[in-house]
Amino acid sequence: MSNLLENYYNNQKIKTILGKTTSFNGRLSFKDSLKINGAFIGEINADGVLVVGEDAVVQANVEADTVVVLGTIKGDVHAKSKVEMEPTGRVYGNVKARKIKISDGVIFNGRCEIIRDAK
Secondary structure, three states: OHHHHOOEEOOEEOOEEEOOOOEEEEEEEEOOEEEEOOEEEEEEEEOOEEEEOOOOEEEEEEEEEEEEEOOEEEOOEEEEEEEEEOOOOEEEOOEEEOEEEEOOOOEEEOOEEEOOOOO
16 A cells, blocks of 8 residues: 555655656756655755655755655755654754654754744
8 A cells, every 4th residue: 555655745646756766966946746766966946845765865955845754865954844754764964944743763963943933
């Protein structure tokens, strides 16, 4: 059952998937949802949901609406809404978001900052 659901997030099908054998360098931007299962080096700036797959290695500073980490991110993560670090996730960098979820088993080396709405 989990294989059927691995390309979904929050009951929504992920629009774009970079496969396990994909290696990409540069600047990446998108508006909807993207899952990286391979390797990426560079910079990510997005308005949508970024899912870093379990075998993925992302070496980048990341800005997105929502970031879900099942693999490895080496760089700072800034999410407008939330960051979810799942049990297989590894983050080596600072995390800033309105909501941050760190599951048991996560490897996290950095600082967390919760963004508060301006009043």
